[in-house]
Amino acid sequence: MLFMLTMSLRPVPKEEYLAKGRLENEYTQQLMAQGIIQQFHVTQDHRQYWIVFSVDSEDMLITTLNKFPFYPYFDFQYHPVTDMVAAVADGMVDPNLE
Known part of the structure; x- marks a missing residue:
């Protein structure tokens, strides 16, 4: 399943950011390498x-999110989504047009 997560990061205390920032980056990169994170877009101020x-x-999404070191500072919403490029290539049509 694909989920689109829209998230903002509340301010993290500097000491905690310095202590956990590398772990956050490593976990994110691990999820990208595993194909769990398909796309990742961020504003310039992160x-x-x-x-x-x-x-x-x-449930797997929630479990994955809970493992981020900065999870307590996440404000987020998520929705199941469809990759329409792939779906159309596979013959999917808009169900509202049928």
Whole structure:
């Protein structure tokens, strides 16, 4: 399943940011390498994020999010989404047009 996560990062205390920042980056890169994070877009100040996750279930998404070191500072919403480029290539049509 694909989920689009829209997230903002509340301010992290500097000491905590310095202590956990590398772990946050390493975990993110690990998820990218595993194909769990499909797309990752961030504002230049690294406060707003748009991330596409590919996971087996909503529960797996929540479990994955909970493992981020800065999770306590996340404000987010997520929605299941469809990759329309791939879906159309596979013959999907807009169900509202049928």
